[in-house]
Amino acid sequence: MPTEAWLNAALLFAVFAGHCELMAAWCNRFHGLKVRHRVTAKVRAVHDLLVFGAIPGLLFGFGLFGYRLLRGGEWSAVPWGWKAYFALCGLGVISLLVCTARNLFRPLPTGVRREGRRIDVTAELGFKPIGTGRRRHQAAAPWNGQFTLEAVELELTLPDLPPGWDGATIGHVSDSHFQGEVGLPFFERAFTELAAWRCDLYVFTGDLLDKPARIDWIAPTFGQLTATNPAFGCRFILGNHDWHYDVAPLRAAMTAAGWGDVSGRVETLLRGGDPLALAGDESPWLNGPPDWSQAPPDAFRLLLAHTPDLYPRAKREGVNLMLAGHNHGGQITLPLIGPVYAPSQHGVRHAGGTYREGALLMHVSRGLSGRQPLRYGAVPEVTRITLRRPDDRANGA
Template identity: 45%
Template structure:
């Protein structure tokens, strides 16, 4: 066995996987139906298995026999094209890994504290019902039921002094489908309702099965912001019946801010709140340039640049679930974004916008590994209160 060539082939296989994962991430950021996305994903499933087999068999064990001490000079031109592509893929993987580990949080994040709660332990059983993904939900290594309660403080130069101390509960991606039982969400909502906040904001993906719309009063219905509860919907709501979901949320007093802005008067200051469900539904909201503070709920973090152009000061997003699985060393892999895993979760700054991307609370596939479900209470601080 030629171990150096084995290592090079391993890196090429990793590069090939990176290319096809990038393909899946980009196509899943588009407003396509579940059926089309499923068909597009099949190509990825085939290529991440077939290409490594071809590399091992046709380059490693036969042909130039690289794994058996053969020479790279015997590799044909057509293979060199594939090798170069896989090499670029491997470089992309190294860039993604270094970004995951070494990109510092923006200076606007001045404090963060976290508490985790094992909801299954607190309930005394796994809150899982029969369903398509029941086995996945029951896997012992599943971190889906360990919820991280975060307190984050952001200091923003654009925040008027009158809004200093404003609190926002940012929740996202609850994905009611039925496999994870209603009691899980009821428990989390009960926990959240114990702390008062000024605004409650939900950034989309509530329903994956219309049978679960009736859960809304006993879950989100428990939450109450001093100045209101606001929502937008996400692509998974779009796959269902979004108008029925909006009506159910209206019925518990939540306010739909999709495709529009509304002004909230706080301490004689106008906070302008807008909602963006594009590219799946509606249009982007138009903010007033003279609003004192502009807050945007946007399902996908892909619209970060649009928010900057609109002069948004704080953008709350979800959609990518932190990747749901974060591998050791590598970090998140699958993230349905045109930026791949760059905005899988976390806090990002680009003048004049601070973006908070929640990992969300659940997912259509009820499995998480090293990527805890998240709810976040944000406190905003002015620079010189």
């Protein structure tokens, strides 16, 4: 093949990569909206058609036949409309390079210490806990990381943390997506890990289930947890997948399991006489933003939000620490590039991990499962967070 044909092949490949990035960016932002499953399913079908259809389109329509760019054809023959779209795909390539650099070089924010421990749940149980359901073949896919749990321990140094809260521990779990393909034993193991940490407070940040019949899994999982400090207990909010069902029985079942509903509310917790205002925000799907004026003015502000997209409002409202889920770490990550899909207005920027946005520190859990029980490069997560004051750490406390 002549040099010019190789160059055109490289250009067509770049166009394809940029096109895929644009389609993913559009799909991500659409999935971050308040829309029903039936609508998102149609959008995903269009996305799949445009992504997979681009392969024969570019290869045959522009490369081998049509404009014959791989067989001596000239770009001058390509209509301006297509050239304009290909230039747009160039922006997609730049976005892809930025995402890759962010994935490779994003450091932990200042004041964050992280340790992770992998638990091979299949090896521990002696069997892969695959249940029933039409997506069980996805769960059984080779190298699926769905049944590897990461126990993440975070130590967060927070400048505005009151002295009474130094050393307090929070167990964070998100996105259980009880559905059936991932069997109950997997979730029981995850909650056993959380229980063993004996945290002062446990929190859940939404997407409880994808099948209402699985409501009976709440008792053997969430019901296992008892906060070390009975005054704090366990608190939850719901997420966009819960929004598709009647949420009243879900909230009632969580309450019966010992979990307090903090959605759209502010509660003040005292430790060592110091106040911490704990609030929940299920926007844009269920109960909206809390009224922070109900919190003592000097209270440390901890927000539970399902989607990390709420971080700009949290920043404006002076939230110190925000815990979220929703993005599942992207569920599938590509080598070097990292996550590609996340249902967010900010794309994969907050797919999973700990982020600093101005004075706000935010941890986005990868959660436990998903509607699609597939995990590659983004294994399920349970998290223990230890709150620290800067002075106490400097003194070695």
